[in-house]
Amino acid sequence: MNITLLAIGKTDDRALQELIDHYQQRLSHYVNMELVIIPDIKHAKNRSEAQQKQLEGQEIVKRLQASDQLILLDEKGKSYSSVQFSSFLQKKMNSGLKNLVFVIGGPYGFSDEVYSRAQGKLSLSAMTFSHQMIRLFFVEQLYRGFTILRNEPYHHH
Numbered sequence: 001m002n003i004t005l006l007a008i009g010k011t012d013d014r015a016l017q018e019l020i021d022h023y024q025q026r027l028s029h030y031v032n033m034e035l036v037i038i039p040d041i042k043h044a045k046n047r048s049e050a051q052q053k054q055l056e057g058q059e060i061v062k063r064l065q066a067s068d069q070l071i072l073l074d075e076k077g078k079s080y081s082s083v084q085f086s087s088f089l090q091k092k093m094n095s096g097l098k099n100l101v102f103v104i105g106g107p108y109g110f111s112d113e114v115y116s117r118a119q120g121k122l123s124l125s126a127m128t129f130s131h132q133m134i135r136l137f138f139v140e141q142l143y144r145g146f147t148i149l150r151n152e153p154y155h156h157h
Helices: 014-027 049-061 082-094 112-117 131-149
Strands: 002-008 032-038 069-079 099-104 120-123
Touching: 002 049, 002 131, 014 032, 014 131, 032 049, 032 131, 049 112, 069 112, 082 131, 099 131
Parallel strands: 002 032, 002 099, 069 099, 069 120
Antiparallel strands: none
């Protein structure tokens, strides 16, 4: 199974990007995981929230294959403990799924088109974090999930 994380806009904070890269490198020992950055919408300041969501949604959907399973990182999504999340990943791998796609939306959330295409929603926290921080938290939790599945000690650090 491949895992793709789609995110809108690049990370400007170098220290944060280094941490994301660090966990992506560690993750590469367990799973093929790709972080795909969708460029920020041009002239966003001149567009309404609805227009931005719609344009971002089009960019998200056009990067999906029909067989991809799409999970939105959404504050209204299902919350998991790290152990429960590792079980979720194991079930997806056992199902024979080829590509599991997670997506972090833009500042205003997701378009209706993206919500209708998604097979699930996942919440990392009831708190609100910057989109850049969510990338780091998600990649770290993916790594933690795979170490749990392999019974490796990282989870207890």
